[in-house]
Amino acid sequence: MTNSTPDILVVFDCDGTLVDSAHNVIACMRTAFEETGLPVPTDLDIRRSIGLNPDVAVRHLAREPLSDSHLEQIVTGYKTAFFHRRLRVDHHEPLFEGVREILENLASRKIAMAVATGKSMRGVNAVITQHGLDGYFGSLQTPDHNPGKPHPQMLEKAMAVACTKPEQTYMIGDTSFDMMLAKNAGCRGVGVTWGYHDEAELLESGAETLINRFEELLEIIETHRE
Structure with missing residues (x-):
């Protein structure tokens, strides 16, 4: 075509x-921040970051400067959460x-x-x-x-x-x-x-x-x- x-x-x-996809992005980003023990961004802030590369979005959403290791941990957590979310029967x-x-x-x-x-x-x-x-x-x-x-x-x-x-x-x-x-x-x-x-x-x-x-x-x- x-x-x-x-x-x-x-x-x-x-x-x-x-x-x-906002509901999925918000859920996965919240999970990624929660797993690192860092303050979780608001749903509205996550929604407004959609469209950015994950690493850029995470730095934008963090309430404090992130170390490279924390950045990698959150981005990896986000991608992993999304991967598993796609496998769910209710993924939409x-x-x-x-x-x-x-x-x-x-x-x-x-x-x-x-x-x-x-x-x-x-x-x-x-x-x-x-x-x-x-x-x-x-x-x-x-x-x-x-x-x-x-x-x-x-x-x-x-x-x-x-x-x-x-x-x-x-x-x-x-x-x-x-x-x-x-x-x-x-x-x-x-x-x-x-x-x-x-x-x-x-x-x-x-x-x-x-x-x-x-x-x-x-x-x-x-x-x-x-």
Whole structure:
């Protein structure tokens, strides 16, 4: 389903944009902090850190400077908690409304797609497998092989794979980190209003426009494609 004539590239964030994972992230981050005996961040603070690389998020959430060993312990604890959580029969990371339809629609228009996320490659592949999204994305850009958002490398690599230019590339995300990523890479930032940062933050961090439903993305793309 990936594009053979890539005049446009649409890059999606994962958590908060394609899937609603906040409940899992919050639970696993709380567990990781609890296991080290350090003060546990609030649910709201954890929610607002979603999208950052785990090590960056942990440093951001800690109420005091962390040693390298404490940082590694919390990050490892978080990843381990998430791994085990995915194995539970009640594990649930639902797609947001309209995701499957927008992916199918873009694929039918021969528009290239990719993912750029703070989620691990293992986590992204788990989402793709769970929801049957194989074949839609030309590349998956994660912290496994890239600096975290808002460093532009994830978008630069996605564009290199798809052979597109920044002005032809849309970054679709729900956080200020996504919009700063788009800005740093010279791409078009499209903020979604159903995620983890509010509309004002998205606009202030560089969103070119906001959408309330995925179907609105089609009009934006077709307008710029003309």
